Amino acid sequence: MPRLRAVLGRLAAYQPTEGVHAAATRTRPLSANESPHGPLPGIVEAITAAASTVNRYPDPGCGQLTRAIAETHGITEDRVVVGAGSVALLQTLLQSVGDPGTEVVYAWRSFELYPILADLAGLRSVRVPLVRDAHDLPAMADRITDATRLVLICNPNNPTGTMVAREELLKFLARTPPTCLVALDEAYYEYAREPTASSGMELVEAHPNLVVLRTFSKAYGLAGLRAGYLVGDPRVVEQLRKACLVYAVNGVAQQAAVAALGLEDQLLRRVDATVRERGRVRDTLVARGWDVPAGHANFLWLRLGDASAEFGRWCTGKDIAVRTFPGEGVRVSIGCAEDNDAFLAASAEWRRREQQGP
Numbered sequence: 001m002p003r004l005r006a007v008l009g010r011l012a013a014y015q016p017t018e019g020v021h022a023a024a025t026r027t028r029p030l031s032a033n034e035s036p037h038g039p040l041p042g043i044v045e046a047i048t049a050a051a052s053t054v055n056r057y058p059d060p061g062c063g064q065l066t067r068a069i070a071e072t073h074g075i076t077e078d079r080v081v082v083g084a085g086s087v088a089l090l091q092t093l094l095q096s097v098g099d100p101g102t103e104v105v106y107a108w109r110s111f112e113l114y115p116i117l118a119d120l121a122g123l124r125s126v127r128v129p130l131v132r133d134a135h136d137l138p139a140m141a142d143r144i145t146d147a148t149r150l151v152l153i154c155n156p157n158n159p160t161g162t163m164v165a166r167e168e169l170l171k172f173l174a175r176t177p178p179t180c181l182v183a184l185d186e187a188y189y190e191y192a193r194e195p196t197a198s199s200g201m202e203l204v205e206a207h208p209n210l211v212v213l214r215t216f217s218k219a220y221g222l223a224g225l226r227a228g229y230l231v232g233d234p235r236v237v238e239q240l241r242k243a244c245l246v247y248a249v250n251g252v253a254q255q256a257a258v259a260a261l262g263l264e265d266q267l268l269r270r271v272d273a274t275v276r277e278r279g280r281v282r283d284t285l286v287a288r289g290w291d292v293p294a295g296h297a298n299f300l301w302l303r304l305g306d307a308s309a310e311f312g313r314w315c316t317g318k319d320i321a322v323r324t325f326p327g328e329g330v331r332v333s334i335g336c337a338e339d340n341d342a343f344l345a346a347s348a349e350w351r352r353r354e355q356q357g358p
C-alpha cells in the first residue's frame with residue numbers, strides 16, 4: 001500500500017442513503033433535501049443549447065453567471081465567487097483560511113461535511129453543542145481564540161432546521177475579531193419564513209470578515225449540475241478565486257444557473273409550495289404527538305434519540321429514504337405531496353406499533 005496522508009485513514013467515507021440513486025427504484029427520495037420538481041422547460045432549453053459546445057472549455061471566470069448573481073443581489077461582481085456547488089466553495093474556504101493546526105468553530109450537530117472538510121484541510125474542529133436544536137452563538141463566540149480562523153454557521157441549520165435571530169447574529173459579529181472569518185451557509189435560505197432571522201447578504205457590506213454561501217442545488221432545483229456561490233468582501237473574494245480549481249464549474253451548469261436566475265419567480269413559487277407542504281407535514285406530526293421543531297428549510301427534524309436507527313430502518317422498509325443520525329434523530333425532506341403522504345402514513349403506523357408495545 002503506497003503511503004497516503006494519515007487523515008484519510010481516520011475519515012469515514014461519505015455515506016449516501018442506500019438505494020436512492022438506483023434509477024429504477026420505487027424509493028421515495030426524502031433523504032437529500034432535493035427539489036421534488038423537475039427542471040422548468042426554459043432550463044432544459046439552456047442545458048440543451050450548452051450541450052452543443054462541450055468540446056470547448058467553459059468560461060473559467062463564470063462571467064455571465066457572476067454578473068447574473070451580482071444583479072440578483074444588487075451587489076458588485078467583485079463580491080462573488082462561483083463554485084461547483086457550495087460544497088466545493090466550502091472546501092476552498094477551509095483550505096484557504098488557516099495553516100494546519102489552526103481552528104474552525106462550528107455548531108454540532110450541523111452539516112456532516114464540515115468535520116470532513118476541516119480534517120482534510122488540516123484544521124482543528126471546535127464543536128459547540130446546539131441548545132434546543134439551535135446555534136448557541138454566545139458559546140461559539142466564547143470559543144474564538146487567536147488560533148480561530150473561521151466560524152461556520154449553517155442558517156437554517158442542517159439537519160435541525162433552526163435559524164439564528166438577526167439580533168443574535170449582530171451581537172456575535174460584534175464579538176468576532178475582524179481577522180477571523182465568519183461563513184454563513186445559507187443553502188436553505190429561500191425556504192426560511194422566520195421574521196426574526198435575516199440573511200448575511202444584508203450584512204456583508206458592513207462586515208468585511210463575513211461571507212455568505214448560497215447554492216443552486218435546493219430551491220433552484222439544479223442539484224445534479226453542481227453550482228453554488230459565495231458572496232463577501234472583494235479582497236477576500238480576490239484571494240478565494242485564486243484558490244478555486246480552474247474550470248471546475250462546467251458550461252452546462254453555468255448556463256442552467258443563469259437560466260434559473262431568469263426564472264426565479266417561477267422557482268420561488270415552487271419554494272412557496274414546499275413551505276406549505278412543510279407546514280402541513282409538521283402540523284400533522286405534531287397533532288399526532290411527535291416532537292418536531294419548527295423547520296425553516298425543506299426538511300423536518302424528528303428527535304428520536306435511541307429510536308432513530310430503528311425508525312430509519314422502518315422507513316427504508318416502506319421504500320422511503322430518510323437521513324438517519326443514530327442516537328440523535330431522523331431528517332426527512334419535504335418532497336412532493338404524494339411522497340410526504342407516504343411518509344406520514346409510515347410514521348403513523350410506526351407510532352401505533354410503538355404504543356402497542358412488543
Ligand SMILES: *Cc1c(COP(=O)(O)O)cnc(C)c1O
Nearest residue numbers: 085086087111158187215217228
Ligand atoms: C445541500 C447543502 C449545501 C449545498 O451543497 P451543493 O454543493 O451546493 O450542492 C451546502 N450546505 C448545506 C448545509 C447543505 O445542506
